Amino acid sequence: xxxxxxxxxxxxxxxxxxxxxxxxxxxxxxxxxxxxxxxxxxxxxxxxxxxxxxxxxxxxxxxxxxxxxxxxxxxxxxxxxxxxxxxxxxxxxxxxxxxxxxxxxxxxxxxxxxxxxxxxxxxxxxxxxxxxxxxxxxxxxxxxxxxxxxxxxxxxxxxxxxxxxxxxxxxxxxxxxxxxxxxxxxxxxxxxxxxxxxxxxxxxxxxxxxxxxxxxxxxxxxxxxxxxxxxxxxxxxxxxxxxxxxxxxxxxxxxxxxxxxxxxxxxxxxxxxxxxxxxxxxxxxxxxxxxxxxxxxxxxxxxxxxxxxxxxxxxxxxxxxxxxxxxxxxxxxxxxxxxxxxxxxxxxxxxx
Amino acid sequence: xxxxxxxxxxxxxxxxxxxxxxxxxxxxxxxxxxxxxxxxxxxxxxxxxxxxxxxxxxxxxxxxxxxxxxxxxxxxxxxxxxxxxxxxxxxxxxxxxxxxxxxxxxxxxxxxxxxxxxxxxxxxxxxxxxxxxxxxxxxxxxxxxxxxxxxxxxxxxxxxxxxxxxxxxxxxxxxxxxxxxxxxxxxxxxxxxxxxxxxxxxxxxxxxxxxxxxxxxxxxxxxxxxxxxxxxxxxxxxxxxxxxxxxxxxxxxxxxxxxxxxxxxxxxx
Amino acid sequence: xxxxxxxxxxxxxxxxxxxxxxxxxxxxxxxxxxxxxxxxxxxxxxxxxxxxxxxxxxxxxxxxxxxxxxxxxxxxxxxxxxxxxxxxxxxxxxxxxxxxxxxxxxxxxxxxxxxxxxxxxxxxxxxxxxxxxxxxxxxxxxxxxxxxxxxxxxxxxxxxxxxxxxxxxxxxxxxxxxxxxxxxxxxxxxxxxxxxxxxxxxxxxxxxxxxxxxxxxxxxxxxxxxxxxxxxxxxxxxxxxxxxxxxxxxxxxxxxxxx
Numbered sequence: 001x002x003x004x005x006x007x008x009x010x011x012x013x014x015x016x017x018x019x020x021x022x023x024x025x026x027x028x029x030x031x032x033x034x035x036x037x038x039x040x041x042x043x044x045x046x047x048x049x050x051x052x053x054x055x056x057x058x059x060x061x062x063x064x065x066x067x068x069x070x071x072x073x074x075x076x077x078x079x080x081x082x083x084x085x086x087x088x089x090x091x092x093x094x095x096x097x098x099x100x101x102x103x104x105x106x107x108x109x110x111x112x113x114x115x116x117x118x119x120x121x122x123x124x125x126x127x128x129x130x131x132x133x134x135x136x137x138x139x140x141x142x143x144x145x146x147x148x149x150x151x152x153x154x155x156x157x158x159x160x161x162x163x164x165x166x167x168x169x170x171x172x173x174x175x176x177x178x179x180x181x182x183x184x185x186x187x188x189x190x191x192x193x194x195x196x197x198x199x200x201x202x203x204x205x206x207x208x209x210x211x212x213x214x215x216x217x218x219x220x221x222x223x224x225x226x227x228x229x230x231x232x233x234x235x236x237x238x239x240x241x242x243x244x245x246x247x248x249x250x251x252x253x254x255x256x257x258x259x260x261x262x263x264x265x266x267x268x269x270x271x272x273x274x275x276x277x278x279x280x281x282x283x284x285x286x287x288x289x290x291x292x293x294x295x296x297x298x299x300x301x302x303x304x305x306x307x308x309x310x311x312x313x314x315x316x317x318x319x320x321x322x323x324x325x326x327x328x329x330x331x332x333x334x335x336x337x338x339x340x341x342x343x344x345x346x347x348x349x350x351x352x
Numbered sequence: 353x354x355x356x357x358x359x360x361x362x363x364x365x366x367x368x369x370x371x372x373x374x375x376x377x378x379x380x381x382x383x384x385x386x387x388x389x390x391x392x393x394x395x396x397x398x399x400x401x402x403x404x405x406x407x408x409x410x411x412x413x414x415x416x417x418x419x420x421x422x423x424x425x426x427x428x429x430x431x432x433x434x435x436x437x438x439x440x441x442x443x444x445x446x447x448x449x450x451x452x453x454x455x456x457x458x459x460x461x462x463x464x465x466x467x468x469x470x471x472x473x474x475x476x477x478x479x480x481x482x483x484x485x486x487x488x489x490x491x492x493x494x495x496x497x498x499x500x501x502x503x504x505x506x507x508x509x510x511x512x513x514x515x516x517x518x519x520x521x522x523x524x525x526x527x528x529x530x531x532x533x534x535x536x537x538x539x540x541x542x543x544x545x546x547x548x549x550x551x552x553x554x555x556x557x558x559x560x561x562x563x564x565x566x567x568x569x570x571x572x573x574x575x576x577x578x579x580x581x582x583x584x585x586x587x588x589x590x591x592x593x594x595x596x597x598x599x600x601x602x603x604x605x606x607x608x609x610x611x612x613x614x615x616x617x618x619x620x621x
Numbered sequence: 622x623x624x625x626x627x628x629x630x631x632x633x634x635x636x637x638x639x640x641x642x643x644x645x646x647x648x649x650x651x652x653x654x655x656x657x658x659x660x661x662x663x664x665x666x667x668x669x670x671x672x673x674x675x676x677x678x679x680x681x682x683x684x685x686x687x688x689x690x691x692x693x694x695x696x697x698x699x700x701x702x703x704x705x706x707x708x709x710x711x712x713x714x715x716x717x718x719x720x721x722x723x724x725x726x727x728x729x730x731x732x733x734x735x736x737x738x739x740x741x742x743x744x745x746x747x748x749x750x751x752x753x754x755x756x757x758x759x760x761x762x763x764x765x766x767x768x769x770x771x772x773x774x775x776x777x778x779x780x781x782x783x784x785x786x787x788x789x790x791x792x793x794x795x796x797x798x799x800x801x802x803x804x805x806x807x808x809x810x811x812x813x814x815x816x817x818x819x820x821x822x823x824x825x826x827x828x829x830x831x832x833x834x835x836x837x838x839x840x841x842x843x844x845x846x847x848x849x850x851x852x853x854x855x856x857x858x859x860x861x862x863x864x865x866x867x868x869x870x871x872x873x874x875x876x877x878x879x880x
Binding site: 002007013025032038041044045046047052053055057058059060069078086087089093094096097099103104163169172175193194202206209320321323324325328330333334336337338340341 | 355356359362366389395396407408410419421433434441445463466473474484493514515516517524539548550553558561564573575608609611617
């Protein structure tokens, strides 16, 4: 469920970057204040472990399907929430850079969906809440299962919101949610079982590893509240600033770069804009964001083809020029590449 | 298993590519990183009904491919691996988008335009991100991150993760091989072995982390990460950055293909 | 040069699970000596090395390097003088390039970058892998990795080299190269290994360890040709000292020793 760059708008990407950046900075401060310099190599090598272990498939008896381990919660259990979050960030960064799993702009979203919900919500509130009375086989199962499943559900919901706020897909909110949540419920249950098996094993063989992670790192209510408040403020400021750019200068070419074209048209189908507008007014998330398009634009939309500003390719005349020009540019780009490669290889031969 | 081998191959390939010495490789890592980020932001900022406007953005990856001597096929393969996810989200657009337009006598849903637009954006963004790595490498990126004042502890941790992915992948592959040799015909790990198999690997990882830590301590590590000086940013690097950013901005503001196209069709008419 | 001597005095170390890994070991290594430490698996060799390096501290007894006792306070200084090469180079090469790995130690001692570079290049040249300096450690062959690990220790310019199984998992040619390299070093050397042929070539003195205690301390040839002693310690005479497996004739070197 890695988000790709192509699925987000700069405003959403920027807001999530700011949020995760803040979380990561806070986590680094926390980890460093532990004065445990062992942590850094442990986090590094554990990141590599999760990376490799995600490629190990576990078969689900009787179904023929398989699943793999979830990274976030397992890392939080083994390293504590702050180090777990940082490790997850490193894994996702490497996946984005070297494997094109999720993009660079979408990295903030991905770290948030897969790292924040597991390490800072599911782990302290669900997992630790259940396990507080002490480790037993049953409690490990219950805690891991609930924390993994709900953590993943939150992450999946994050994907839905981020995609919709970016205005890339035209799926109505309800359809999207109905698509995403059940799939991730199934995935979550398998992950929950695998995480349970691993945690039980480690708890039996080397209980001190799990105890060490749980101790020391006092993730008291105060600090987690601070984290949450900090995040909300950060996201609001960034989102607000970016959407101010987007909406304050709707015609200015300078800001059109930041304009998340498409968001205005989000209401094209069904009652989704109503839902979103409700959510927006309810939470004041991304204030000033123009979900409700100006009357004039809506009208021009209905005229289908009139709104040159919004969709230049719509009218027949412009779409033909668009096609011709587009192909011309494509051919030109390819030609440039070919010529350079030719010249280079010739030079190489001459030099050789 | 094949996933692990692919990942290893992919890491090695990008690492090899990054060791070349072309003019693109010599551009300062930070400059390449910034250019890439601007590129991605601009491409992603295009509306979902825009296609022709995206075309000029092909020039950047094409020039990097050519000047950086990066083979095209392996990178295209990565795009093909990633695209299905995008298709999954975009494919329903034609169904949900009720607007249509006429093209060559056919009525086409605008959804197809948005779908195509997403696909193109995906191909461009994935390509450019991979090109960044293929011409910069992990050590270059780490240097760029340090210049951006990203905390050293995080950079060190990232570098360590990158370093040990190869080691851990091989270790996991060995374990899996040993398992599959004694459990023929199974597609994955059976439930009865989940905890012990992954758990053993995990405990070995903890032990390795301990040894790595000792190795670092014996070399005088006390929690602080010292790095050498990064390369200076040269004038030519600044030109690279300024040149590309102005191109991106101009191409974002003016629909160049559209202008070209109207010019051409106008002349024809 | 008394400050180059290394002394272990009555070392005792028991793991938390009650395993008495090192049980009263004492010895002294003087400047320029090459000493092999041999013993069966679990005899306590690795624990002994860790005690020498100050990775763990003995419950009783002490380690003295030169005139300095190994304590938490003196560790930083001690570790500049003792360089240890691990058994698995992957544990010791943790950066993205060979250069950064070799530079890691000197940089931690806050040397000028110019000085760091000089040391790195010198160390790489010494082990013969200067051309690999920009490569990623994970792409090196086993022999190259070993060389890089040795270079990463040499760049700290230690007086004493401590090696854990330096020839483990190497092909014959790479093994030969490592042996030649080690022979060429003027450092004081302490080497643990099951590769007794290698020990025979490099070390003039051997400590035999069994169940956490020293059972023999003496001249290499003498100890390695004492089949009875070796057998009782779970070891075996090195091939180069054994009779020829084809014709049964005695080795020249052994004849000389026996006569």
